[in-house]
Each structure stands twice: as C-alpha cells, then as structure tokens.
Amino acid sequence: MNTNQQHLFDAYRAAQRGELAPPQPGRHDWEALGEIRDHLRTGRPDARRRRKGWLRRLLSASWPTP
Structure with a gap:
C-alpha cells in the first residue's frame, strides 16, 4: 500500500x-525540512518564524498606517 492509498483509507x-x-x-514536507534546517543551524526549530515576526514588527513600526 502506498501513501496515497493509505491517505484515502484514513480519510474514509x-x-x-x-x-x-x-x-x-x-x-x-517543505515546512518541516525548513524547521529541521533551522534547528540544525541555530538549535531552535522556530527560528524562521521569529525572524519573520521581527521583520514584520520592524516594518510596521517604521511605516505609518493611513
């Protein structure tokens, strides 16, 4: 049984x-591989999410909202 057949069985x-x-x-899969890569580089699996949050906070603080 391949993965697609198993998924259909589990969905049923x-x-x-x-x-x-x-x-x-x-x-x-790509998200999991990115988290594994970040964990191996920094020791924290959520390093990418923290960077995105930091950049978002920086841009929102420097750009005035209309």
Missing part, C-alpha cells in the same frame, strides 16, 4: 467516525 475511516480527514501526504 475519519469520515465514517465523523472526524476531520488527515492532511494529504507531502503537504507540509
């Missing part, structure tokens, strides 16, 4: 139980 079982279907296989 979740529908029978009234639960949410699991995410599609491979949907979050």
Whole structure:
C-alpha cells in the first residue's frame, strides 16, 4: 500500500467516525525540512518564524498606517 492509498483509507475511516480527514501526504514536507534546517543551524526549530515576526514588527513600526 502506498501513501496515497493509505491517505484515502484514513480519510474514509475519519469520515465514517465523523472526524476531520488527515492532511494529504507531502503537504507540509517543505515546512518541516525548513524547521529541521533551522534547528540544525541555530538549535531552535522556530527560528524562521521569529525572524519573520521581527521583520514584520520592524516594518510596521517604521511605516505609518493611513
């Protein structure tokens, strides 16, 4: 059984139980690889999210809102 067949089986079982279907296989692979890379570089898996938040705070503080 490959991953797509397993996903269809799990989605069918979740529908029978009234639960949410699991995410599609491979949907979050790039995000997970980025977090692994950040963890290996900095020791913190959420380093990329912290950088994005820092940049967003910097830009919102320096640009006046209309």
